[in-house]
Amino acid sequence: MSGRPDRLSWLTARPFAHRGLHGAGISENGMAAFDAAIAAGCGIECDVRASRDGVAFVFHDAMLARMTGVAGSLDARDAADLDALALPDGGAIPRLAALLERCGGGVPLLVEIKVQGRTVAPLCAAVARDMAAWCDAPVAIMSFNPLVLRWFGQCAPQVARGLVLTQQGKGAVRGMIARALALWLGKPDFLACDIRDLPSPFATHARAKGRPVLTWTVRSDDEQARAARHADQIIFETPRD
Template structure:
């Protein structure tokens, strides 16, 4: 039986890569950004990437340059090396491990974890990232959901942790915006894998919420999250379809 998305994921706006703000020395996916989101009563969304020693680190990009000033893929350094890299726009924030974030949140707010595609083409070259994350999540108690753009990753999460809600991150898959072959974009665009992978929800691109397939899933009672909302006005429009928003760059309304 597919696990249901906890109701908390529809009640609290979700801070995209946590509540980051360069001006306040809170880089995206940093512990400082996570703490700020918790202090504000928001849910937290984070990204996972894999290191050379097979550990799940909380980091968005494949290459480290934009976020650390150090070039090269995070996958080519160890978790200890990653933990020693200082994030830009911070005093001493380094790349946290998933375990670091779990210990900080400790079930206090909803945690939405995105697994970045490790295959490179949304294929079946996945496994180690999912395995290490599920190992870290063993015994975690609190509102939790997992997701990935790669449906094969979602299927692996269903196999490894069938009790944890999982979803597909979905998009218009405009080939001009994706480093993917057009046929793969065409295949993924209408979310054909939802039932196959035992998904509990989708998180859909905010500019594409009028897609018929999104309406079809919503009519079936599937929770619809969306990414990434960047203004009060955009949030109001998105909520005409989406049950909740993943936001950044402003403070989403929340009365807790």
């Protein structure tokens, strides 16, 4: 942990809407979902990938089909091509720069960087470029990939960074080793733990040491009550269909 509790207090001040407040005709990770979250007084969690020409776009899947009806991967298209595509609600795929502008430096924002493997620098650099104009804003990056956190620790250390964790589908020993390695590589400021893994001695220990623990994705009253006991804040979805 980087020892910045004063700078991280915003992480636990209000819940985060997972991919914005979507549903009922409002697309996930779309500007309408983000506007709904802002109107409700929530923070925002979003996913980010890079276009072929290195522009950060807010989009969850590697492939475009589910959310746009267009074949192929997002990273195989240039930014101008992606700007022309539409989400199911008719809105465009937002650029991260546009979402940061919409948040205006006042809305807490968690940017989950979606990248696998060791080649993380192009996407991390694209995100860091967009964030540079909002250095005092309540914005953090997070990722399952500890190399993303390591890149930011080395190249943009002022940005708060979180490690996203799940033990689902992992054996106890394998999961513990992978988690220990990820913590060593990423040196996160905060954790984002799978709600299905709570309660856990690991999360309890992290909180006792002053490292904030968020939990995802909270979808029910029971999960919200469990999160209240075993985490510091939630990343949630509310059924709206």
